[in-house]
Amino acid sequence: MNLSTQYLGLKLENPLVIGASPFCDSVDSACRLQEAGAAAVVMRSLFEEQIESEIRALAHHIESPAESNAEATSYFPNFSEYQLAPDQYLRQIEALKRAISIPVIGSLNGARLGGWTDYARRFESAGADAIELNMYQLVSRANISASEVEADMLEIVHLVSSSVRVPVAVKLSPFHTSPANFAKALEHAGAAGVVLFNRFYQPDLDLDELEVLPQLRLSETSELLLRLRWLAIISPQVHISLAASGGVHGHEDALKALFAGAHAVQVVSVLLQNSPRYLTTILDGMRRWMSEHGYSSVDEFRGSMNLRHCPDPSAFERANYIRILQAWRVATPHEKS
Numbered sequence: 001m002n003l004s005t006q007y008l009g010l011k012l013e014n015p016l017v018i019g020a021s022p023f024c025d026s027v028d029s030a031c032r033l034q035e036a037g038a039a040a041v042v043m044r045s046l047f048e049e050q051i052e053s054e055i056r057a058l059a060h061h062i063e064s065p066a067e068s069n070a071e072a073t074s075y076f077p078n079f080s081e082y083q084l085a086p087d088q089y090l091r092q093i094e095a096l097k098r099a100i101s102i103p104v105i106g107s108l109n110g111a112r113l114g115g116w117t118d119y120a121r122r123f124e125s126a127g128a129d130a131i132e133l134n135m136y137q138l139v140s141r142a143n144i145s146a147s148e149v150e151a152d153m154l155e156i157v158h159l160v161s162s163s164v165r166v167p168v169a170v171k172l173s174p175f176h177t178s179p180a181n182f183a184k185a186l187e188h189a190g191a192a193g194v195v196l197f198n199r200f201y202q203p204d205l206d207l208d209e210l211e212v213l214p215q216l217r218l219s220e221t222s223e224l225l226l227r228l229r230w231l232a233i234i235s236p237q238v239h240i241s242l243a244a245s246g247g248v249h250g251h252e253d254a255l256k257a258l259f260a261g262a263h264a265v266q267v268v269s270v271l272l273q274n275s276p277r278y279l280t281t282i283l284d285g286m287r288r289w290m291s292e293h294g295y296s297s298v299d300e301f302r303g304s305m306n307l308r309h310c311p312d313p314s315a316f317e318r319a320n321y322i323r324i325l326q327a328w329r330v331a332t333p334h335e336k337s
């Protein structure tokens with residue numbers, strides 16, 4: 001059974017990639033993931049605020065009392081709250097590269113153009129096989145338009161991908177007005193792949209204390225549906241790699257993402273809920289399903305349920321929305337009994 005796939009120009013033994021998460025903070029845990037069958041790993045993101053925080057911490061140490069813009073920065077975690085300091089992050093890339101043979105992907109969430117390119121180069125020098133740009137941002141100011149945000153993102157992708165030789169993937173949020181158009185623009189800007197999608201962690205309100213509660217909930221498998229739709233719509237329209245991220249909890253989820261057009265499938269929550277060994281269960285399930293359905297390689301079916309190839313493309317589009325709403329009826333009391 002041939003599960004191999006090409007992702008970002010890298011040859012992977014199978015499509016299962018460990019998504020950006022704390023898993024690779026420890027070399028031991030990365031080794032266990034490789035043993036369990038992971039085809040590549042993405043490290044947790046290095047945030048530019050973290051780099052700045054380190055510089056401030058250093059400045060504070062050297063010329064205390066220092067912090068000039070304390071108010072503006074006080075909402076971000078302190079230097080000590082970040083898990084991997086920038087230097088540690090680079091050393092961790094080197095340590096992972098020594099310990100495991102599968103590709104190691106560094107993840108970066110910058111804030112300034114210079115910050116993105118500088119750290120992308122450092123990731124590359126430390127040995128990262130690829131760079132994932134975590135384009136998670138929350139634009140809360142009403143005077144910033146979507147087109148400005150997207151233009152900035154394209155500039156970052158263009159600058160970073162022309163500053164490094166390793167492939168650059170872009171992890172997107174699902175909140176773009178025209179995701180297929182933007183994926184195409186990212187391709188033109190030099191991205192080697194797009195990861196669909198990052199998850200936003202939505203804060204809740206505590207009505208007793210009248211507080212905003214930040215929270216991190218692990219994903220549920222129903223979240224995959226949004227990814228399937230956009231993989232299916234985008235995959236026939238671009239030539240770059242696509243990865244699914246969000247809601248892949250079992251072998252059927254992974255297979256669906258591949259049928260919709262993904263080259264790789266990222267997993268995090270299901271491994272945090274179970275253990276790295278759960279990867280073996282997913283891979284065994286994929287092999288079993290493929291053998292029962294007469295497939296011997298992923299390439300035979302990848303993308304065969306995307307918008308171009310599936311039997312009913314309207315199911316992914318507007319027509320289906322209308323049909324589903326129109327078909328829904330509220331049962332009368334008579335029908336209920």
Ligand SMILES: Cc1cc2nc3c(=O)[nH]c(=O)nc-3n(C[C@H](O)[C@H](O)[C@H](O)COP(=O)(O)O)c2cc1C
Pocket residue numbers: 019020021022043044045046107134171197198199218219220245246247248266267268269270272
């Ligand atoms: C504990 C935790 C830490 C994460 N850290 C990052 C991160 O640093 N950068 C990033 O891009 N995504 C991060 N993510 C998001 C995951 O990479 C992934 O996109 C998301 O969890 C959806 O995949 P899943 O359904 O397999 O969990 C994190 C997720 C979790 C649960």
